[in-house]
Amino acid sequence: MLKIIERLLPKGQFSRAVGLLAGGTAGAQVLMVVAAPLLTRLYSPEDFGLLAVYSALLALFSVNSSLRYQLAIPLPDNDEEASHIVALSLICVALVTFLCTVLALFSSDETAALLKAPLLTSYLWLLPIGVGAVGTYQVFNYWALRKKNYAAVAVTRIKQAVATLIIQLIGCKFGAIALVAGQAGGQGLGSYSLAKQAFGQLEFRQLRWKGILDAAKRYRNFPYYSTWDAFFNTAGVHLPPLLFATLFSPAAAGLYALAHRVLAVPMSVIGDAVGKVFFSNAPEALRQGKLETMVMDVHSKLVIIAMPPVLILFVAGPELFAFVFGDRWQQAGEFARWMAPWLYLVFVTGPLTTLFAVLEKQLHGLWFQAALIFLRLAAVSIGAFYEDLVLTVILFSLASSFCWAALLLWVGINTGNPPIKILKISIKAGLGSCICVLPLWVSLHFIFLNDWWLCFLVFSIVICCFLIRKSF
Numbered sequence: 367m368l369k370i371i372e373r374l375l376p377k378g379q380f381s382r383a384v385g386l387l388a389g390g391t392a393g394a395q396v397l398m399v400v401a402a403p404l405l406t407r408l409y410s411p412e413d414f415g416l417l418a419v420y421s422a423l424l425a426l427f428s429v430n431s432s433l434r435y436q437l438a439i440p441l442p443d444n445d446e447e448a449s450h451i452v453a454l455s456l457i458c459v460a461l462v463t464f465l466c467t468v469l470a471l472f473s474s475d476e477t478a479a480l481l482k483a484p485l486l487t488s489y490l491w492l493l494p495i496g497v498g499a500v501g502t503y504q505v506f507n508y509w510a511l512r513k514k515n516y517a518a519v520a521v522t523r524i525k526q527a528v529a530t531l532i533i534q535l536i537g538c539k540f541g542a543i544a545l546v547a548g549q550a551g552g553q554g555l556g557s558y559s560l561a562k563q564a565f566g567q568l569e570f571r572q573l574r575w576k577g578i579l580d581a582a583k584r585y586r587n588f589p590y591y592s593t594w595d596a597f598f599n600t601a602g603v604h605l606p607p608l609l610f611a612t613l614f615s616p617a618a619a620g621l622y623a624l625a626h627r628v629l630a631v632p633m634s635v636i637g638d639a640v641g642k643v644f645f646s647n648a649p650e651a652l653r654q655g656k657l658e659t660m661v662m663d664v665h666s667k668l669v670i671i672a673m674p675p676v677l678i679l680f681v682a683g684p685e686l687f688a689f690v691f692g693d694r695w696q697q698a699g700e701f702a703r704w705m706a707p708w709l710y711l712v713f714v715t716g717p718l719t720t721l722f723a724v725l726e727k728q729l730h731g732l733w734f735q736a737a738l739i740f741l742r743l744a745a746v747s748i749g750a751f752y753e754d755l756v757l758t759v760i761l762f763s764l765a766s767s768f769c770w771a772a773l774l775l776w777v778g779i780n781t782g783n784p785p786i787k788i789l790k791i792s793i794k795a796g797l798g799s800c801i802c803v804l805p806l807w808v809s810l811h812f813i814f815l816n817d818w819w820l821c822f823l824v825f826s827i828v829i830c831c832f833l834i835r836k837s838f
Contacts, residue, residue: 415616431501459501506560641717674830
């Protein structure tokens with residue numbers, strides 16, 4: 367797979383580096399998505415719910431396991447100082463892993479009861495292993511980036527995905543423990559692969575406690591400031607599964623997790639790539655007075671790409687999920703139906719969020735994150751009050767959609783693009799996509815055509831792909 371990625375890369379050194387890293391990430395995510403229909407037939411929503419809860423806890427504990435000191439590894443002029451930062455980061459990871467071990471040993475029952483997932487008690491011993499593996503991987507990942515060993519990072523990400531899938535497929539008879547162990551095993555393999563290469567390069571012989579303490583003092587702003595930003599960003603992504611598990615059931619968390627993965631992963635692969643290119647060109651466009659045109663051009667292309675699949679999911683989400691993942695996942699398709707508008711707005715607006723930095727309005731970005739978390743918590747609280755899972759997902763998606771629509775409005779105002787002009791782009795793309803999706807809608811709402819809905823789905827997808835290709 368890596369050779370395929372390398373053949374598709376551009377010739378420029380910087381572009382090749384970005385393409386190689388993005389290609390490794392995309393390759394790993396594609397493997398996980400392709401394997402999802404098989405995994406959903408081997409595991410239940412409850413099993414995936416436990417994995418989602420474990421993954422959320424792992425993300426919240428591991429995101430700051432090195433106190434963000436790993437971000438400073440590429441900065442020093444010499445490898446000796448960078449080696450001291452690596453050692454400092456690994457010490458922090460070890461301390462956080464120890465704290466997680468104490469939690470797993472003495473508070474596993476209470477944690478599982480709080481999350482309404484009693485079976486989690488049997489799996490929490492894997493949490494310290496996961497935190498240690500993820501934290502170590504983050505440290506050696508930045509060392510590899512410092513040494514410009516991009517191929518190693520890309521290969522490691524694909525190895526992680528393959529190892530995770532092998533463990534999860536082989537261990538399916540053991541239930542959720544295999545899903546959790548697969549994730550932990552994949553992360554452990556990634557850490558080992560990068561660490562093995564790094565140990566031959568690090569200046570361990572010259573390590574001194576004074577150098578480690580000097581590094582901690584020199585780069586103290588990373589734990590002071592970056593940890594909070596990282597935690598809130600991670601919480602925004604991983605809190606929903608925890609909330610759904612706590613307020614409803616692990617199965618609810620599993621259904622949400624699958625719907626979010628299916629919708630978010632393909633969009634993030636494209637969106638992240640567009641965002642990086644946009645960020646690299648936006649400052650120059652601002653200086654030349656071309657930012658208004660550039661923003662509109664990027665937004666228009668994203669709308670054209672996203673609108674057709676969003677409408678297809680809204681029309682046939684439950685049927686599509688039941689066909690691809692199995693009948694017991696049909697409700698995840700219902701979730702995806704209501705999540706589609708929100709993730710559409712994320713896709714067409716997310717790559718433009720780098721404007722907070724380009725326009726030097728980072729405080730506005732903080733307000734956006736705060737409003738997003740507050741409204742989401744309010745939405746989940748209302749849904750839980752009525753004890754209605756689908757209503758909770760709808761309210762959660764509406765709250766998220768409102769925030770992202772407001773951000774899109776902010777982008778338009780701050781780049782000189784009238785909001786009505788931005789709205790017209792979505793309306794135009796929506797009308798065109800509706801015509802393509804209309805046969806699919808008809809087949810699902812008229813009994814004599816129900817057996818043909820899959821054919822109409824393929825027809826709609828082909829027409830949409832043709833129109834998207836023609837637009838570019």
